[in-house]
Amino acid sequence: xxxxxxxxxxxxxxxxxxxxxxxxxxxxxxxxxxxxxxxxxxxxxxxxxxxxxxxxxxxxxxxxxxxxxxxxxxxxxxxxxxxxxxxxxxxxxxxxxxxxxxxxxxxxxxxx
Amino acid sequence: xxxxxxxxxxxxxxxxxxxxxxxxxxxxxxxxxxxxxxxxxxxxxxxxxxxxxxxxxxxxxxxxxxxxxxxxxxxxxxxxxxxxxxxxxxxxxxxxxxxxxxxxxxxxxxxxxxx
Numbered sequence: 107x108x109x110x111x112x113x114x115x116x117x118x119x120x121x122x123x124x125x126x127x128x129x130x131x132x133x134x135x136x137x138x139x140x141x142x143x144x145x146x147x148x149x150x151x152x153x154x155x156x157x158x159x160x161x162x163x164x165x166x167x168x169x170x171x172x173x174x175x176x177x178x179x180x181x182x183x184x185x186x187x188x189x190x191x192x193x194x195x196x197x198x199x200x201x202x203x204x205x206x207x208x209x210x211x212x213x214x215x216x217x218x
Numbered sequence: 219x220x221x222x223x224x225x226x227x228x229x230x231x232x233x234x235x236x237x238x239x240x241x242x243x244x245x246x247x248x249x250x251x252x253x254x255x256x257x258x259x260x261x262x263x264x265x266x267x268x269x270x271x272x273x274x275x276x277x278x279x280x281x282x283x284x285x286x287x288x289x290x291x292x293x294x295x296x297x298x299x300x301x302x303x304x305x306x307x308x309x310x311x312x313x314x315x316x317x318x319x320x321x322x323x324x325x326x327x328x329x330x331x332x333x
Binding site for chain 2: 146147148149150151154162164196198204205206207208209210211212
């Protein structure tokens with residue numbers, strides 16, 4: 107298995123909703139990442155988990171809450187989002203910190 | 219903090235033309251360097267990577283890149299492009315010892331290959 111699987115593929119949520127994005131990999135990678143990508147822009151790093159511990163939080167607002175239940179899973183919990191948070195949310199993993207990423211196909215989030 | 223600059227925002231080529239996309243980074247220390255490609259409607263894929271050793275690295279689909287340390291550059295090349303190479307290309311840099319594996323991406327170059 108050489109993939110990163112993200113669910114759901116599309117999500118529409120209201121500003122008062124709580125939802126979660128899920129990411130799963132079975133490549134034995136020990137680093138996992140959340141990136142946000144707006145249209146025609148590069149991915150922007152949000153969070154890095156290394157060996158299931160949060161190692162980087164790029165000053166992301168607290169309405170985004172990451173969780174790494176085990177070495178294969180990464181969640182992003184969403185609460186009270188704003189319309190400007192609408193974007194493609196990408197999960198990635200790498201064998202170790204600093205090596206190349208395997209990206210998932212992303213969750214396209216729309217906040218209404 | 220490291221930054222990555224891709225000079226060409228949009229490149230339009232005819233099939234069989236040669237390609238070179240520029241990438242420069244700003245960081246004086248040791249780096250890992252990457253090129254990623256995003257085909258229309260698809261997710262980002264790793265095209266090639268440089269960690270150490272031979273500065274000329276070969277990737278998938280006939281792409282190669284050359285690391286020139288003195289110029290802080292990692293340009294992507296392909297001798298003869300195909301229509302199927304139409305995509306967005308991102309250069310990324312990971313500064314060793316900084317940021318625990320964080321990669322910084324350039325703004326991307328849109329490549330359009332005309333048949």
